[in-house]
Amino acid sequence: MTRPYTISLGLLLLLIGYAAPGPESELQPRDVRSSACQDHSTLHDRLDVVEKHVEDTVQKLEAELAMLLDAIEAPEWSPLLETVGKPVVDILDGQGLGENGDS
Numbered sequence: 001m002t003r004p005y006t007i008s009l010g011l012l013l014l015l016i017g018y019a020a021p022g023p024e025s026e027l028q029p030r031d032v033r034s035s036a037c038q039d040h041s042t043l044h045d046r047l048d049v050v051e052k053h054v055e056d057t058v059q060k061l062e063a064e065l066a067m068l069l070d071a072i073e074a075p076e077w078s079p080l081l082e083t084v085g086k087p088v089v090d091i092l093d094g095q096g097l098g099e100n101g102d103s
Contacts, residue, residue, distance in 0.1 A: 071077070 072081075
């Protein structure tokens with residue numbers, strides 16, 4: 001009578017062993033893992049360089065925009081920008097788009 005229980009227990013343990021393999025069964029070789037880690041690290045380094053270039057470009061554009069705004073707001077430009085009470089001048093002399101059906 002002890003024999004069927006032993007066989008059943010053995011089969012049960014065998015099935016458990018197949019159903020629940022440890023994490024070591026899916027491990028990649030060490031050189032593949034280190035290569036993937038190196039690729040990941042290299043990608044992050046390249047992204048850091050791109051991010052630095054973008055930040056530098058944004059800072060330069062902000063500085064140029066500030067200079068342009070300061071130049072426009074300078075006193076020598078203010079009479080040209082004030083249009084209150086002055087006639088509007090058509091710089092195209094009537095040759096604008098859509099006037100008289102012309103394009």
